[in-house]
Amino acid sequence: MDAVFRAIGKIPGALMVVPLFLGAIMNTFFPDVLDIGAFTTALFRDGAPVLIGLFFVAVGSQISFRTALPSLEKGLTLVLAKYGAAVAVGVSIAFLSPSGTLWGLLPLAVIAAMSNSNGSLYVALTSQFGSKTDKGAISVLSINDGPFLTMLAMGAAGLAQLPMMALFAAIFPMILGFILGNSSEQARAFLAPGEKLIIPFAAFALGAGIDFRVLVGSGAIGILLGLLTVIVSGGLAIAAVYLWHRLRRHPKPTRNVLSGAAESAVAGNAIATPAAIVAVDPSLASIQAEATAQVAAAVVVTAFISPFLVSWISKRQIGKGITKEAENLYFEDPARFEEVWEVDQSLRASAITEAPVEPESDLSRRVQAKKGSVS
Known part of the structure; x- marks a missing residue:
């Protein structure tokens, strides 16, 4: 069994994607198995809202603003760039396309995918290729984990009806986690394992609401969503970090933009965002499965592309005399x-x-x- 888990672990986004697909398989071919009642049905079919709420508490507890100013500035730059790209593309599709979609891509899926970044992959890539400010930026980048920014964009654009109390109720678990994590190191350490522990169970419950016929049809177009995310939101993030360096008049050897490339992958927990949006605005329930499938495909595609992009940019920067060591020395x-x-x-x-x-x-x-x- 350990060999099986090791093999599964090599799949990009495995912690979220594999249980999601297993849930979809069960719901498509063996739906009655999940309807036997009691704790089995409560956990594996109906447990998504509770599990996602717990997940947001764990995520919120790891968000901290206690870091150096350059890390904060870089993190804020990345968040604004990715969020701006997500809103611009998603809203444009919703209002400029006659059908409200682009080749089948849903605005909800576009905003959810482009505005969420894969924090685990970001940390792994910046640990290998990035500077200390790249790593420190994760404290700010944690803001775009979860549905909060997507809810703001959908509500502001009129694409979803999000009452303020319902919006507050949806993000309160993350706020609670933030308060606990920043007021107590013990609470932060206690809640930290919850991020990984809860994800596979929540993913399976989400998958149990997906029919494979929808997944196959919508998941294919999700490949395009993944490519758009890397090119548009990743490209804008890279450009934004470079502009930040220029505006702050940092010397050329310190103008490291690796963080923008590392931020181009879609977060695995973005798969849960459509469900969170539907929990607040039930009128979008008809597109939840389709949007979830598109985001899931984008997670896999970007997880494959982003590491190669970061490696290529790293080599290109070194060839131009731009290094992480130079940036570290400049700020330290x-x-x-x-x-x-x-x-x-x-x-x-x-x-x-x-x-x-x-x-x-x-x-x-x-x-x-x-x-x-x-x-």
Whole structure:
């Protein structure tokens, strides 16, 4: 059995996608199995609202704004870029397309997919390729986990009827988690495992509401949604981070945009967003299964593409002299960065990647000698 779980773990978004598909299979071919009653039906067919509520408490507990200013700025830049792309594309489809869809893509699915980012994949990619500010930005990026931003966009555009009390009721579990997590480290540590523990059960319950015929028909167009998410929202996120660097007048070697590429994947929990929206506005229930299928396909597609995109951008940046080490040094020790920045490229590269040096060290004397020869 361990070998089976290891094999499943290699599937992108497996924690959410695999149970979702299993639930859809059960509902399509063996629906009576889930209707035997008692705890079985309550958990595996009807348990989605409760499980998603618990999941939002766990997610909210991990959101923290206690981080450095550059991380906050970068995270906010990414959130606004992705959210702006999601709203622009989703609302345009809703109002500019005669049918209110684009090649079968639903505005609800578009906004849910494009506005949610895969936090786990982001952390994994930035841990390998990114700078310290890239990693720190996750505290702000956690805001776009869940249905909150999607609800705001759908409600503001008039695409859903979202009474304020119903909206508050939908996001209160996340607010509660946020309060608990930021007021008590013990509460944060206690709730942290809930993110992964709850996801597969909630995903199965969501899948139990999907008929495979809908999944196959709508899931195919979800591939296009995944590509649009990487190109449009990911591309805009990359451009926004670069613009942030330029506006803040950061030196060229520090203009690292990897975080924008790492943010291009769709969050696995975005699959739950259509259900959360329908819980607030039941009039959208007829498109819930279709929207969920489209988002699920986008999760898989982006999980495959994003790592390759990040790796390619990393190599391209290094070729241009832009490195995570340079960005780390610039924000941690600006004086030393300026000292290194004034000398030639070869000396700069070695000084950035090596540990801080003592004033009388050989590296320091080389820097000073080079500065003297330049002057």
